[in-house]
Amino acid sequence: MKKEKIVIIGGGFGGLNAAKSLKKTGAEITLIDKTNHHLFQPLLYQVAAAALSPGDIATPIRGVLRKRKNIKVIMEKVISIDRKNKKVILKDDEIEFDYLIVAVGSRHSYFGNDQWENFAPGLKTISDALKIREKMLYAFEKAEVAKTDAEIDKYLTFVIVGGGPTGVELAGAIAEISKKTMRKDFRRIDPSKTKIILVEGENRILTTYDNSLSKAAEESLKQMGVNVLLNRKVTEINSEGVQIGDEFINATNVFWAAGNQASPLLKSLNTEQDRAGRIIVDNDCSIKDDANIFIIGDAANFKNGGGKTLPGIAPVAIQQGKYVADIINKNINKEDRKPFKYFDKGTMATIGRAKAVLQIGKFKASGFFAWLTWVFVHIMYLIGFRNRYMVMSEWVWHYINMKNGIRLITNKQNN
Ligand SMILES: Cc1cc2nc3c(=O)[nH]c(=O)nc-3n(C[C@H](O)[C@H](O)[C@H](O)COP(=O)(O)OP(=O)(O)OC[C@H]3O[C@@H](n4cnc5c(N)ncnc54)[C@H](O)[C@@H]3O)c2cc1C
Known part of the structure; x- marks a missing residue:
């Protein structure tokens, strides 16, 4: 047969x-x-922010299915x-x-402006995350040897387009690495003066969450030194920076999290x-x-x-x-066939060390409790004991001493 x-x-x-x-x-x-791997995209921003290694959040598909003899894997x-x-x-x-x-x-999607991708990489794959990591770390190196204050300013200005979970998480992570982790690593520049701007077209960030959680997330970001611009649309991105309405922001680091x-x-x-x-x-x-x-x-x-x-x-x-x-x-x-029924287990986004927002049906929470839940759920859903162990130990290490461990620039040509 x-x-x-x-x-x-x-x-x-x-x-x-x-x-x-x-x-x-x-x-x-x-x-x-x-690709040859399953990627845990929810933690991709941590690879981009030099907090985790690619291998911590990606697992070879062949390895996951090795015991399923009737499944052939083709890359x-x-x-x-x-x-x-x-x-x-x-x-x-x-x-x-x-x-x-x-x-x-x-x-x-760049909404018909595909040329923006050259200046504002998005975050979907491991190579996207590494590109962002290199661009970010390289900007600090360039700022350290820049000749003028205007140049330093341009290298130390980060614009993140899109105030959904990815944009919020990325903005929070960049704020942490620049204002805390690398604060004392440079002699000439002061990384804690880094400008981080999160641009959102709607009147609040995290629009799929309850209003109160959007407000809590915005407040947390502000406390971390992120400038949140609401109701603002990006109309141009080029090698010099970003046009937002009437204002042009000089920035070498623009990251896309918008569509x-x-x-x-x-x-x-x-x-x-x-x-x-x-x-x-x-x-x-x-x-x-x-x-x-x-x-x-x-x-x-x-x-x-x-x-x-x-x-x-x-x-x-x-x-x-x-x-x-x-x-x-x-x-x-x-x-x-019975129709597919989605069981909503809730959504959450983290804003930085020990801060997150969480919504499960009508239940809402923000702050430390939401962050602990976020940690627990992400560890549970990661594939493989090794990845769970590695991520957990990186997080404990980071929680205790605020050091992001993977601050490597390996491919200068990307910048
Ligand atoms: C940065 C980021 C953060 C996120 N955070 C969260 C979060 O916190 N919580 C949450 O629930 N969700 C989050 N998501 C969304 C979640 O990751 C996606 O909803 C989920 O991955 C969708 O699963 P999928 O199987 O449809 O697609 P994917 O997981 O994207 O898998 C698609 C697969 O198809 C392969 N593929 C694509 N095209 C081809 C082709 N032509 N030929 C062969 N293979 C192909 C790709 O290589 C990939 O492995 C996030 C996404 C991103 C990008």
Whole structure:
């Protein structure tokens, strides 16, 4: 009898959880990812801020699935999906499928100004984080040998565009490293005078959180020396700095945390997409007219009961991965499938050492308790004992003596 073929594209939160939950031992399962690792994106900003090493938050996919003998892992970029012939197209190969799970995540979007990426890197991958880390550390080195005060000022001005969780976390982490960790490391410049500006287009940061938590986060950032600009839109970014309304800010360090765009691969599915390029899926995560093609996680626009699109966060991807695996395990026909139901375990963002905000349904908290919960949850969700141990020990070390350990510049050409 012909073996059933299940293909998963993406080894992120959605794809990896789908793979781990597939129980069909008789099926031929292939997981394809363009990288060789699963990345724990929620802690990426800590790699960018020199607090963690890339290896602490990334795990080889092959290693995670080594005991699953019927799962083949391929490191390749999927170029397109041929729905008609049920094939996934790679550069030099094609892979047939009976079931397809697409979990390709998203990239940052510059809202039609792609040239800004040259001056304002975003944060999605390990190489993005390393680029930001090098740019940030290199700026302090350049400032130390700069000839004029204006030059020093330009190197020691950091602008972060976007006041969502990533922008808030990055701004807090840069404030900590400059104003505390590196305060005494230089002879000429004073890193504690670093200007950190967080720009948000809306009238508050963390807009998906309750108003009171936005205020608490803003207050914490201000206490850490971050200048929060609200209701301000960035209209230009170049090598000299950022134009924000009528004001031009001279800065060599501009980081982008403002928007998301789904993978261009999704276009080849030829089905309805939203403005961010996500596929609009049915309530079983499958696409229109193709009950055995599922789109999950950041790549999907899934409308829950109230008609609201589920947010692009890890728990949504994880739960959808497990849900579609269950449908495939049991060969459930489209008409018999129970709709996917998202169980909201809450959201949280950290602002710096011992400060965070947390929202679980109607329960809200900020400060030390929220931060402890944040620490606990992130350690729990990291993959592998080694990574949990390494991250925990780095955090304890950092908590005690405020030293970020990974302050290395290894690739000067990036700057
Ligand atoms: C900086 C940052 C901070 C975040 N913080 C939080 C947080 O605190 N809490 C939270 O819940 N969520 C957070 N998120 C969001 C969360 O990480 C995403 O929602 C989650 O990763 C989505 O999972 P996914 O499986 O859809 O995609 P991903 O985890 O992004 O995985 C997609 C995978 O697909 C692969 N891929 C993409 N295109 C192709 C292709 N053409 N061929 C082959 N492989 C491909 C990629 O290499 C990747 O491994 C954060 C995200 C970022 C970027």
